[in-house]
Amino acid sequence: MADKLKVATTSLAGCFGCHMSFLDINERMIELAQHIEFDRSPITDIEHCGPCDIGLIEGGVCNSDNVHVLREFRKNCKVLVAVGACAINGGLPAMRNHFKVEDCLNESYIDGLGVENAQIPSDPELPLLLDKVHPIHEIVKVDYYMPGCPPSGDVFWTFLSDIIAGEEPSLPYELLHFD
Amino acid sequence: MRKTITIDGQEIPYTEGQTIMDAAISADIYIPHLCHDPDYEPHGSCKLCTVSVNGRNCSACTFPAMEGQEIINHSVDLEQDRKRITQMLFVEGNHFCPSCEKTGNCQLQGIGCYLNMHDNHFPHFFANREMDASHPDILIDQNRCIFCNLYVRASQEKDRKNVFAISGRGINKHLIVNSISGQLKDSDIDIADHAVHICPTGAILIKRTGYQVPIGQRTYDHTKIDAVTLAKENKQHGR
Numbered sequence: 209m210a211d212k213l214k215v216a217t218t219s220l221a222g223c224f225g226c227h228m229s230f231l232d233i234n235e236r237m238i239e240l241a242q243h244i245e246f247d248r249s250p251i252t253d254i255e256h257c258g259p260c261d262i263g264l265i266e267g268g269v270c271n272s273d274n275v276h277v278l279r280e281f282r283k284n285c286k287v288l289v290a291v292g293a294c295a296i297n298g299g300l301p302a303m304r305n306h307f308k309v310e311d312c313l314n315e316s317y318i319d320g321l322g323v324e325n326a327q328i329p330s331d332p333e334l335p336l337l338l339d340k341v342h343p344i345h346e347i348v349k350v351d352y353y354m355p356g357c358p359p360s361g362d363v364f365w366t367f368l369s370d371i372i373a374g375e376e377p378s379l380p381y382e383l384l385h386f387d
Numbered sequence: 388m389r390k391t392i393t394i395d396g397q398e399i400p401y402t403e404g405q406t407i408m409d410a411a412i413s414a415d416i417y418i419p420h421l422c423h424d425p426d427y428e429p430h431g432s433c434k435l436c437t438v439s440v441n442g443r444n445c446s447a448c449t450f451p452a453m454e455g456q457e458i459i460n461h462s463v464d465l466e467q468d469r470k471r472i473t474q475m476l477f478v479e480g481n482h483f484c485p486s487c488e489k490t491g492n493c494q495l496q497g498i499g500c501y502l503n504m505h506d507n508h509f510p511h512f513f514a515n516r517e518m519d520a521s522h523p524d525i526l527i528d529q530n531r532c533i534f535c536n537l538y539v540r541a542s543q544e545k546d547r548k549n550v551f552a553i554s555g556r557g558i559n560k561h562l563i564v565n566s567i568s569g570q571l572k573d574s575d576i577d578i579a580d581h582a583v584h585i586c587p588t589g590a591i592l593i594k595r596t597g598y599q600v601p602i603g604q605r606t607y608d609h610t611k612i613d614a615v616t617l618a619k620e621n622k623q624h625g626r
């Protein structure tokens with residue numbers, strides 16, 4: 209049997225809903241495991257991405273760390289995929305783009321309802337927020353897109369099956385949703 | 388003698404005064420369109436209906452049908468142009484479909500899916516657009532307005548009012564309301580007006596009617612926009 213395809217996944221400015229949806233392929237994961245193995249991913253806890261065949265990116269780019277992770281994936285993955293509305297157009301986090309970062313932070317950490325010991329987090333370990341949330345194609349070249357919020361388990365299954373079969377990935381109308 | 392034009396090799400009849408779009412709809416041929424509704428004067432602004440007429444690109448909704456026209460409606464190039472136009476409409480506004488009540492019933496989204504559009508291709512404008520929630524029954528969310536101008540035409544041509552207009556240019560283009568305060572609640576609008584129900588996207592919504600049809604069971608969730616539109620517009624033409 210041919211070597212397994214290496215797949216890396218990450219969640220940037222996303223809600224992990226896309227990763228949860230990936231798990232919705234349920235028992236098909238066992239079949240998938242015969243064809244792929246995971247590299248860097250919340251599923252493996254591997255911290256850095258090695259050379260991979262496929263990189264699945266959930267979420268847009270909202271802070272400096274997201275930029276570095278995204279670039280690491282692009283450098284290492286032959287095929288980079290924007291997974292879900294957030295990676296494709298910024299998604300719901302990008303709804304903050306109409307407000308100043310300062311106003312967002314004040315609303316969350318200073319003036320927000322029920323805030324105690326109000327202060328804006330400033331630990332040096334915390335990545336700095338960008339002034340806007342960006343879709344990932346504005347930072348790196350993206351090869352394929354899986355629309356949906358989240359894309360259904362069937363979308364993941366169809367997409368990965370196509371790649372495993374060496375075919376150009378395509379989605380039938382029934383699986384193409386922007387919501 | 389019967390007058391005819393040819394669309395993608397198919398000869399179809401037309402009558403004097405019809406546009407290419409009119410003739411196509413009557414012949415059950417779908418030409419993608421967003422700013423056009425056969426009940427109103429053509430506006431020719433979205434350019435989705437671009438077809439090639441004897442080798443030159445024209446808007447089917449405004450171009451008169453004429454004897455001897457050889458029209459191409461489906462080609463790789465035209466589909467690509469239409470996809471890019473749709474992507475421009477998406478990045479120009481703020482379209483977060485997962486949080487939009489119109490999702491699944493939206494013509495813009497329906498066109499996107501019909502064209503097999505997976506991404507928005509261009510950098511996003513993230514333009515600042517206003518909302519007007521002042522009216523007790525009607526909500527305007529300009530983030531989703533594509534300036535099809537249908538609400539302007541509906542208000543003028545059918546409602547015999549003049550509630551809406553479009554103002555500004557480029558990123559600052561926006562819908563304006565004809566009232567002293569500029570707010571919808573102070574205008575002549577009525578919930579029964581055609582202008583309130585014509586919006587192809589989620590820019591004009593009726594309050595307290597949201598999510599009555601669950602996501603997944605909506606108009607374009609299982610049926611492509613070409614079939615939905617032809618069925619509707621042929622009926623409008625009394626066929």
Ligand code: SF4
Binds near residue numbers: 293
């Ligand atoms: S696309 Fe939807 S499910 Fe995926 S990360 Fe964004 S909000 Fe979550």
Ligand code: SF4
Binds near residue numbers: 496
């Ligand atoms: S108006 Fe249509 S395209 Fe825009 S957010 Fe709503 S459903 Fe999506």
Ligand code: FES
Binds near residue numbers: 423435436447
């Ligand atoms: S439908 Fe013809 S330009 Fe919009």
